[in-house]
Amino acid sequence: MDFNAYKPTGKLSNKHMLTLMDYSTEEIWEILKCAIELKRKVYAHEKHEYLAGKTLAMIFAKSSTRTRISFEQGIKQLGGSPLFLSTNDIQLGRGEPIRDTVRVMERMNIDGIMIRTFKQSDLNELAKWGHIPVINGLTDDFHPCQVLADILTVYEKFGTLEGKKLTFFGEGFNMANSLMLGCAKVGMDVCICSPEGLGPDPAIVEAARKGAFGGAKVTVTSDIDEAIKGAHAVYTDVFFSMGQTKDPAKEKALMPMQVNAEMMKKADPDAIFLHCLPAHRGEEVTDEVMESPQSWIFPEAENRLHAQKAVMYLLMKD
Numbered sequence: 396m397d398f399n400a401y402k403p404t405g406k407l408s409n410k411h412m413l414t415l416m417d418y419s420t421e422e423i424w425e426i427l428k429c430a431i432e433l434k435r436k437v438y439a440h441e442k443h444e445y446l447a448g449k450t451l452a453m454i455f456a457k458s459s460t461r462t463r464i465s466f467e468q469g470i471k472q473l474g475g476s477p478l479f480l481s482t483n484d485i486q487l488g489r490g491e492p493i494r495d496t497v498r499v500m501e502r503m504n505i506d507g508i509m510i511r512t513f514k515q516s517d518l519n520e521l522a523k524w525g526h527i528p529v530i531n532g533l534t535d536d537f538h539p540c541q542v543l544a545d546i547l548t549v550y551e552k553f554g555t556l557e558g559k560k561l562t563f564f565g566e567g568f569n570m571a572n573s574l575m576l577g578c579a580k581v582g583m584d585v586c587i588c589s590p591e592g593l594g595p596d597p598a599i600v601e602a603a604r605k606g607a608f609g610g611a612k613v614t615v616t617s618d619i620d621e622a623i624k625g626a627h628a629v630y631t632d633v634f635f636s637m638g639q640t641k642d643p644a645k646e647k648a649l650m651p652m653q654v655n656a657e658m659m660k661k662a663d664p665d666a667i668f669l670h671c672l673p674a675h676r677g678e679e680v681t682d683e684v685m686e687s688p689q690s691w692i693f694p695e696a697e698n699r700l701h702a703q704k705a706v707m708y709l710l711m712k713d
């Protein structure tokens with residue numbers, strides 16, 4: 396069985412989307428197949444208001460362009476309503492406990508929560524005290540919705556996932572973690588290339604290897620040439636993530652991993668460039684690569700909408 400042969404069931408056994416660690420290969424396929432179908436409906440102008448009357452609360456403790464727009468637009472296209480809640484404005488930001496917040500939300504008929512915050516444990520707390528689905532819109536540890544969109548983008552380019560290699564250049568932080576887990580689960584080889592001391596948490600590397608499908612390889616290295624060789628998707632992220640303080644030593648260590656035209660030449664000839672965005676041109680990537688024909692960053696950003704609609708639909712429909 397592979398992704399192309401998988402027949403969707405319309406069901407997910409998971410109640411939440413906290414991390415792709417909790418998801419099986421088939422469940423990720425399920426979401427991707429659903430995203431492809433929902434994307435088709437958008438382009439065909441077919442109504443798909445499957446979440447009519449439902450409300451998604453969107454809690455943001457960090458800034459966002461793509462995540463906010465795609466969830467807000469996505470729930471509307473599904474017939475539901477978004478409720479944007481910045482932690483600058485709600486009592487959660489002044490120390491009201493998560494367990495109280497989620498129980499209040501339920502009493503007011505909120506049907507699902509998307510949260511972007513710092514600690515992954517906050518999501519576990521929401522899931523523990525509430526009965527409604529919780530969706531991770533980015534934490535310091537994971538960014539699962541982004542990776543679903545990334546995998547969908549790779550699939551759209553190559554028509555297959557198994558055996559395709561994605562290489563990530565940068566720190567072992569939220570993007571690297573979720574890419575390892577998600578790509579390995581769908582049968583892609585994934586290589587994380589980080590400077591010494593900035594690599595991903597070995598426990599997450601181990602989990603990605605354990606969950607790998609069909610012999611997919613998970614490699615962690617600081618060797619740039621080894622990492623770029625044969626890459627079908629070249630991925631990078633900002634040197635300094637939200638909540639991190641600038642550090643010249645870290646910048647110096649990451650600079651040789653900048654994705655530039657020279658580096659792209661060493662990847663597979665059909666390779667695409669991906670970036671979760673926002674990007675810092677001249678730091679982790681050059682303007683030339685961002686604007687090159689190999690750059691798939693805007694189809695990738697669009698796929699946030701389709702992938703997240705699939706997650707909302709599958710988690711919130713019942």
Ligand code: CP
Binds near residue numbers: 459460461462671672
């Ligand atoms: N990629 C991503 O999550 O973008 P935002 O921070 O703009 O939501």
Ligand code: NVA
Binds near residue numbers: 569632633672
């Ligand atoms: N690693 C980045 C991703 C932004 C989408 C951050 O956490 O800021």
